[in-house]
Amino acid sequence: ATLYITSKTKTTGMSLSEDHLPPGKTTYLPAVRVGNWREDIALEEERIREFLAKKEAGELLIQKTSSLMQQVTNPIPISSEKDTLCFGDRVVLYHVHTQHTVSAHIPIGILHLSDAIKSPCSVTSSPNLKPTIRNTFSIESIASSGDSHDRGDPVRFGQAFYLKTQGGAGGDLYLHSDVASFRKDAKYSRQQEVLLVSPPSHFCVWQILCVRQRDRLETEGETVPANSVVLINHCRTNHNLACLSQFSYKTAFGLEHEVTAHTHYTQYKTIDTHNQWVLMNKSPTEVMEVTQQSKEP
Numbered sequence: 001a002t003l004y005i006t007s008k009t010k011t012t013g014m015s016l017s018e019d020h021l022p023p024g025k026t027t028y029l030p031a032v033r034v035g036n037w038r039e040d041i042a043l044e045e046e047r048i049r050e051f052l053a054k055k056e057a058g059e060l061l062i063q064k065t066s067s068l069m070q071q072v073t074n075p076i077p078i079s080s081e082k083d084t085l086c087f088g089d090r091v092v093l094y095h096v097h098t099q100h101t102v103s104a105h106i107p108i109g110i111l112h113l114s115d116a117i118k119s120p121c122s123v124t125s126s127p128n129l130k131p132t133i134r135n136t137f138s139i140e141s142i143a144s145s146g147d148s149h150d151r152g153d154p155v156r157f158g159q160a161f162y163l164k165t166q167g168g169a170g171g172d173l174y175l176h177s178d179v180a181s182f183r184k185d186a187k188y189s190r191q192q193e194v195l196l197v198s199p200p201s202h203f204c205v206w207q208i209l210c211v212r213q214r215d216r217l218e219t220e221g222e223t224v225p226a227n228s229v230v231l232i233n234h235c236r237t238n239h240n241l242a243c244l245s246q247f248s249y250k251t252a253f254g255l256e257h258e259v260t261a262h263t264h265y266t267q268y269k270t271i272d273t274h275n276q277w278v279l280m281n282k283s284p285t286e287v288m289e290v291t292q293q294s295k296e297p
Contacts, residue, residue, distance in 0.1 A: 068115055069252070071169040072106065072133040078281050084223045085208075085279055087141050087161070088151030092131050092280040095243040096229055097273035100125035101280075102241075102259055103135040104165065104173075104196055105251055117171035121196040122187075124256035125243045133170045134253075137163040139279075142205060154223040157216075160205045160235055165196060173197060174204040177234045177261040188247035191260040192239055205235040208279075211271055229276050234261045240275040 078090040085091070093102035103126035104117050117133075126135060140162040141149040155161060163175040173196035178184065180192045197204070209231040210219040224230065232241040239261040247258035264272035 068106070068169060071115075072104070072117070073128075073253070075130050075132060076136055076166070078131045078136060082226050082281065085139065085155040085226050085281070086151070087139050087149045087153050087155060089139050089155075089281060090131070090136050090166075091139060092129070092135050093137060093163075093232070093241070094129070094278040094280040095125055096276045096278060098125060098243055098245045098257060099129070100127055100243060100257055101129055101135040102137075102175075102243075103128070103253075103256065104133075104170075105249065105256070106134075106253075108252055116169045117165065117173060117196065119171065119173050119196065119198040120176075121171070121173060123175070123194045123196060123259045124249050124251065125259050126253060126256050128253070133166055133168070136166055136170075137175065138166065140164045155208065156221050156223055157210060158207055158220040160207050162200055162204055163206055164200075171196070171198065174200040175206065176201070176204045177237065177239070178203050179237055186247075186258060186260045187249075188258055189244055189260055189262075191242075191244075191262040192234075192237060194241070194259050194261050203236050206241075207233050207235055209233045209240075211276060213271070224279075226281050227278055229278055231271065231275055232277050232279075237261065239263050240271070241277060242274040244274060 076090075078092065082089070095101070103124055105122040105124040106117055128135065139155060141153075142160055142162060165171055165173045176195045176197040177192055180186070180190065184193060185191065186193045208224050210216045211229055211231055233239070234241070240263045242260050242262050242264055244258045244260060249256050249258065262274075264274040266272050
């Protein structure tokens with residue numbers, strides 16, 4: 001009888017031919033040199049040299065990310081403890097109800113590719129109360145308005161000013177807002193969006209108002225007490241800065257809330273807690289104690 005060997009014949013104990021090997025597999029040992037082996041070795045050595053050079057220069061993506069992350073989260077000094085707010089002061093915008101602070105929302109792509117916060121940059125509220133590059137603003141005078149003031153002059157209720165981030169990693173950006181539209185609004189609430197931009201314009205002008213509406217006319221023109229509960233009003237649209245705890249972002253710094261410019265009222269037509277802020281220039285513990293005593297019912 002004739003024995004026919006087909007493709008289904010069992011091959012246990014026998015070596016597989018090249019046709020039956022999976023892709024990328026070979027029958028020879030790794031030490032065997034085949035093909036353009038000299039070129040492959042040279043390319044691998046070149047890749048290693050480029051990697052080591054970038055590592056020494058700090059140009060690797062992981063190094064850039066960690067560098068910017070560290071810069072924007074390092075604590076920085078704020079203004080000395082004063083009784084009133086003054087132009088040039090460094091302040092932290094502290095939200096009374098959520099105990100969060102207004103912070104720059106830096107996308108992952110910017111953390112990888114840049115050494116500073118870039119314009120335009122969205123804004124969120126962070127649970128971090130320590131003054132850092134992300135959440136510290138300077139009160140700047142508006143020179144083009146004809147009502148410019150020198151550093152150290154007191155800020156008054158109803159007086160226009162800019163809120164600017166710090167230089168360097170902060171990018172010297174200005175807090176900005178504009179009327180909500182179909183293509184330009186907050187991501188979740190669809191209210192008026194708040195951004196950090198450069199250069200400044202009339203959309204970056206803000207003012208401080210008294211929380212109690214019945215006292216607003218009487219306090220206009222008076223100096224603003226530091227670390228007191230106030231409203232931060234956008235002059236162009238007449239909407240107040242707001243923090244919305246019902247809308248949250250997952251960021252590189254953790255879970256943070258959405259910040260918009262929209263005036264919220266209670267059922268009694270008083271200003272809601274969404275709009276109540278403190279321009280903080282002292283330790284967070286002291287400010288929290290003061291705000292707990294002065295909270296509106």
